[in-house]
């Protein structure tokens with residue numbers, strides 16, 4: 001990875017950030033820093049540094065090279081691309097086309113061939129397969145108002161596309177942590193559909209007034225309750 005080509009990659013990624021600023025009509029996460037997700041591997045500084053975050057989530061033990069994964073609201077694709085080293089393949093679905101372009105440029109730069117990005121809402125995403133693991137990191141409801149599903153509909157689509165012994169790795173959205181008891185109705189609903197393997201707090205850098213969020217490791221119960 002030469003310094004020159006990294007500079008070129010940064011120029012291309014920054015161009016997408018600029019285009020997003022000009023043309024994307026919805027709320028832009030982490031506007032002040034440019035990038036919501038960071039990625040040390042390509043020297044991008046973002047609010048949520050991917051490598052540190054992956055480490056703090058302690059999810060490596062749940063991933064194997066046989067697994068296919070879906071990342072809902074994959075943002076810059078940095079977390080998906082990083083995760084791809086530990087699984088067979090990962091799909092990212094993201095509504096914002098500028099973030100999809102950033103994901104594609106990064107994937108190309110790193111010669112990555114097992115991460116795939118789809119510019120679609122999760123609601124409209126035509127899923128062709130069932131996944132072993134689904135990531136929902138702060139995406140069950142989004143402040144940009146681009147999530148149209150209610151919580152039950154969102155979980156229903158996840159369950160319909162999760163393998164029988166599949167896992168949902170779920171991080172609460174910021175608004176449900178203010179106060180954290182706001183998360184309880186969602187937790188009750190999740191308990192009906194999944195076995196809770198882990199429920200713990202993880203550090204969160206964004207937004208700064210929400211320093212911690214719940215992270216849940218949830219196993220499909222195969223008893224759909226709606």
Ligand SMILES: C[S@@+](CC[C@H](N)C(=O)[O-])C[C@H]1O[C@@H](n2cnc3c(N)ncnc32)[C@H](O)[C@@H]1O
Pocket residue numbers: 029037048072073074075076079093094095096099120121122123136137138139142144145146147148
């Ligand atoms: C709070 S950010 C979380 C990003 C990522 N999951 C993470 O934790 O790093 C929400 C992301 O979801 C995207 N998004 C919002 N509504 C969406 C939808 N209905 N379908 C797919 N992506 C959506 C936004 O563009 C944004 O990138």
